[in-house]
Amino acid sequence: MPSMHELPVVKALFQIVMDHAQKNEAKRVVQINLRIGLLSDLVDEWIRRYFEMLAENTIARGAGIDITRTPVVMRCRACGCEFEVSRDELGKACPECKEKGVDIVSGREYTLESIAIE
Amino acid sequence: MNIKLIDIREPILKENQATAEQLAARFAEARVFVVNLMSSPGAGKTSLVVKTLEGLKHRMRIAVVEGDVVSTVDAERVASTGAQTVQINTHGACHIDAAMLGRAVQELDLEALDMLIVENVGNLVCPAEFVLGESMRAMILSVPEGHDKPLKYPLMFTETSALLINKLDLMPHTDFDLQACRDAVTSLNPDMRIFEISCRTGQGIDGWVDWLEQRAGGSQ
Numbered sequence: 001m002p003s004m005h006e007l008p009v010v011k012a013l014f015q016i017v018m019d020h021a022q023k024n025e026a027k028r029v030v031q032i033n034l035r036i037g038l039l040s041d042l043v044d045e046w047i048r049r050y051f052e053m054l055a056e057n058t059i060a061r062g063a064g065i066d067i068t069r070t071p072v073v074m075r076c077r078a079c080g081c082e083f084e085v086s087r088d089e090l091g092k093a094c095p096e097c098k099e100k101g102v103d104i105v106s107g108r109e110y111t112l113e114s115i116a117i118e
Numbered sequence: 119m120n121i122k123l124i125d126i127r128e129p130i131l132k133e134n135q136a137t138a139e140q141l142a143a144r145f146a147e148a149r150v151f152v153v154n155l156m157s158s159p160g161a162g163k164t165s166l167v168v169k170t171l172e173g174l175k176h177r178m179r180i181a182v183v184e185g186d187v188v189s190t191v192d193a194e195r196v197a198s199t200g201a202q203t204v205q206i207n208t209h210g211a212c213h214i215d216a217a218m219l220g221r222a223v224q225e226l227d228l229e230a231l232d233m234l235i236v237e238n239v240g241n242l243v244c245p246a247e248f249v250l251g252e253s254m255r256a257m258i259l260s261v262p263e264g265h266d267k268p269l270k271y272p273l274m275f276t277e278t279s280a281l282l283i284n285k286l287d288l289m290p291h292t293d294f295d296l297q298a299c300r301d302a303v304t305s306l307n308p309d310m311r312i313f314e315i316s317c318r319t320g321q322g323i324d325g326w327v328d329w330l331e332q333r334a335g336g337s338q
Binding site: 004005007008009012013015016020024030034039040041042077087088090091092093100101104108109110111112113114115116117118 | 120121122123124125126127128129130131132133134210211212213215241243244247248269271272273276301302304305306308
């Protein structure tokens with residue numbers, strides 16, 4: 001099913017990539033390395049497709065996109081310990097003190113880590 | 119030719135974040151309490167906005183920003199209550215971003231308002247990602263959508279202050295499990311305030327309206 005949700009995020013990404021490429025006088029952008037939290041509902045395939053679409057006729061055309069999905073880490077509000085959970089067990093109680101109630105430490109980031117240019 | 123790796127480490131949505139922070143500062147300066155209202159399409163956002171305006175219009179000065187992909191149907195319904203309404207057409211985008219809200223807000227006299235309700239575009243994916251400089255996020259989950267939504271779209275439920283379970287009058291016709299829904303929500307977000315309402319019958323609306331007024335007053 002086509003998904004429209006990725007486009008605004010990919011537009012913002014494309015802009016940052018092009019800004020850095022220009023600043024570094026790149027002839028071509030070869031590779032783009034992203035870190036996206038596992039909590040994000042955006043789909044890797046659509047991030048790639050939209051990037052391809054935006055990058056056509058630019059120096060970023062054909063750039064590879066590597067997406068590292070970062071784990072969801074919660075911090076227990078009761079005892080402060082941090083623990084990793086999968087998306088299926090988001091409501092899990094703290095493994096240390098068994099209390100419920102957590103803050104999300106990581107898992108919702110969208111970060112452009114680096115780009116490789118020629 | 120050499121390949122060079124450029125270290126960047128920038129949040130992709132930093133521009134939206136920065137715009138949202140500017141907006142939040144303007145809202146704070148004008149003492150306007152801003153509610154970002156989110157839900158799936160058809161959950162009852164516009165109905166809730168209308169009910170909320172009816173409940174609060176004699177107690178507070180409220181304006182509404184209506185987000186819609188293309189039409190003005192919702193804005194017309196809201197404007198019929200007499201509240202000042204600004205329409206944002208997102209032209210296909212499935213959420214309101216901070217820049218769009220910034221443009222809409224230019225049409226309002228913030229100093230003359232106590233509350234601004236932003237009716238986001240119906241969607242459970244993107245609105246959660248785009249902060250608007252709001253004071254509070256509220257979301258509606260309607261009974262026919264099913265009680266399992268919190269675990270399918272966790273991001274929507276983690277940073278939201280109030281959940282309105284709407285269309286409660288349809289309960290007898292569905293398998294919606296209210297307790298399972300409450301358990302799922304509070305396990306994700308123990309601070310979430312949950313209201314069981316029906317915009318159609320008016321059930322639970324008073325409780326929501328009173329709570330919202332208190333929240334808005336407390337922030338000023």
